[in-house]
Amino acid sequence: EVQLVESGGYLVQPGGSLRLSCAASGFTFSSYWMTWVRQAPGKGLEWVANIKRDGSEKYYVDSVEGRFTISRDDAKNSVYLQMNSLRAEDTAIYYCARGTYLLGSRHMDVWGRGTTVTVSS
Amino acid sequence: DIQMTQSPSSLSASVGDRVTITCRASQSISTYLNWYQQKPGKAPQLLIYAASTLQSGVPSRFSGSGSGTDFTLTISSLQPEDFATYYCQQSYSAPREFTFGPGTKVDFK
Numbered sequence: 001e002v003q004l005v006e007s008g009g010y011l012v013q014p015g016g017s018l019r020l021s022c023a024a025s026g027f028t029f030s031s032y033w034m035t036w037v038r039q040a041p042g043k044g045l046e047w048v049a050n051i052k053r054d055g056s057e058k059y060y061v062d063s064v065e066g067r068f069t070i071s072r073d074d075a076k077n078s079v080y081l082q083m084n085s086l087r088a089e090d091t092a093i094y095y096c097a098r099g100t101y102l103l104g105s106r107h108m109d110v111w112g113r114g115t116t117v118t119v120s121s
Numbered sequence: 122d123i124q125m126t127q128s129p130s131s132l133s134a135s136v137g138d139r140v141t142i143t144c145r146a147s148q149s150i151s152t153y154l155n156w157y158q159q160k161p162g163k164a165p166q167l168l169i170y171a172a173s174t175l176q177s178g179v180p181s182r183f184s185g186s187g188s189g190t191d192f193t194l195t196i197s198s199l200q201p202e203d204f205a206t207y208y209c210q211q212s213y214s215a216p217r218e219f220t221f222g223p224g225t226k227v228d229f230k
Contacts (some may be wrong), residue, residue, distance in 0.1 A: 047219035105171035111164040
């Protein structure tokens with residue numbers, strides 16, 4: 001079964017750091033881009049970051065550029081999101097998703113259940 | 122940056138209704154448009170990619186159309202399990218950037 005399982009969400013103070021993990025199974029992890037998407041309470045979806053198959057390209061939404069770092073370990077079938085200098089507006093459910101390229105289209109076809117990050121004093 | 126809008130922001134419908142949701146991009150994105158469904162407390166699920174291609178396993182009552190700046194998601198006959206929030210997403214500027222629309226919530230009339 002193709003599956004993504006996130007972990008690492010926690011309550012953290014403003015200015016603090018957190019590292020999210022996403023464990024993949026059921027597919028050849030190294031063949032796919034991976035993505036983090038977040039959803040603030042009661043709000044819509046926001047793309048956060050992408051990482052290429054070999055980790056050579058990484059992209060971020062402007063609001064997290066310089067604070068968040070996406071990385072991957074293909075030996076562990078895992079993707080990570082290191083979050084530093086956290087702000088209240090980073091409070092959200094963070095979803096890990098698989099990026100697929102098919103028929104010229106890039107889309108997210110497998111999603112984890114999410115992990116909750118709360119930034120509050 | 123490409124901005125996405127959706128209309129309506131919410132709608133009320135009954136089982137069996139035909140439902141249409143519109144998504145508009147701030148510039149032409151060809152057919153680089155995806156649709157996702159999200160039920161309360163659940164992760165999003167891919168419905169349609171490349172504007173009109175149905176994801177495997179998605180019922181045929183869902184369809185997508187459009188190109189350029191204007192796109193439509195249609196549910197031909199609304200079923201009880203379709204009450205959810207629907208998001209469009211542009212992938213024209215991917216992988217550098219993805220942008221989601223604000224969502225359209227479909228609930229019971």
